[in-house]
């Protein structure tokens with residue numbers, strides 16, 4: 001099935017980003033349906049993308065090869081339970097983008113033996129520049145893995161993890177990660193202003209440098225460590241700044257921050273499983 005029909009349950013920010021990405025990638029609007037209780041949201045999405053929309057989740061699921069659950073984690077149990085009969089009858093591939101809800105928990109709500117892919121996208125997905133970690137349960141076929149991956153690739157890069165526990169690490173790295181870089185940008189901008197640059201120049205120089213460094217790191221075959229060494233002349237200015245950051249234990253600071261985020265992700269998913 002190379003052209004699956006796709007139903008989005010929940011037509012919020014992430015669903016709209018995915019649908020926009022799929023259509024920009026050449027997926028026919030006729031293959032996509034989205035359902036949401038908010039009729040105005042449905043009308044706006046239909047008008048913007050040409051897809052079919054409905055306020056009836058069951059209607060959306062009934063003809064879908066792939067169902068993307070794009071509601072908030074807090075309402076997922078109620079939504080999944082109400083779809084159980086249709087999912088058991090039609091057996092679609094189910095993608096869940098809800099943070100923290102384990103595949104076994106979701107599979108239980110959907111009636112069992114569901115082909116399930118858990119996806120953890122991040123906010124740059126809204127600009128088709130996201131990074132998504134994916135995990136597939138045992139029921140997912142190779143073709144379904146490709147279908148899941150091609151949907152998430154519509155909003156950026158994807159990578160699979162072999163063990164669901166690693167989804168908490170994905171959450172800590174790329175899910176929460178944009179905020180870490182925003183904090184670094186804030187700190188650099190403030191430092192630039194302390195050195196006497198005006199706010200506009202501090203902002204422009206900081207943000208363009210972040211973008212340029214990210215592009216170099218992505219586009220170069222070299223590791224970030226090699227790129228860093230190349231721009232660090234012995235006795236130069238960069239070396240002094242890097243020595244200061246290393247002395248202040250930047251690496252340990254990041255390791256502790258990521259561990260704290262991973263542990264919180266684990267705690268939250270346990271809370272959602274016990275609800």
Ligand SMILES: NC(=O)c1ccc[n+]([C@@H]2O[C@H](COP(=O)([O-])OP(=O)(O)OC[C@H]3O[C@@H](n4cnc5c(N)ncnc54)[C@H](OP(=O)(O)O)[C@@H]3O)[C@@H](O)[C@H]2O)c1
Pocket residue numbers: 009010011012013014015035036037038041057070071072073075079097098099120121122123124175
């Ligand atoms: N945004 C991100 O960067 C991001 C990153 C990673 C993962 N996620 C995950 O993506 C999911 C969606 O996030 P979002 O930011 O797109 O949230 P959102 O904008 O609130 O979208 C959720 C949509 O689901 C609708 N909804 C509520 N109850 C429903 C029901 N019973 N049936 C169908 N639709 C229903 C909501 O309608 P109302 O507004 O009327 O309630 C809303 O339009 C979440 O589970 C989140 O964890 C998001």
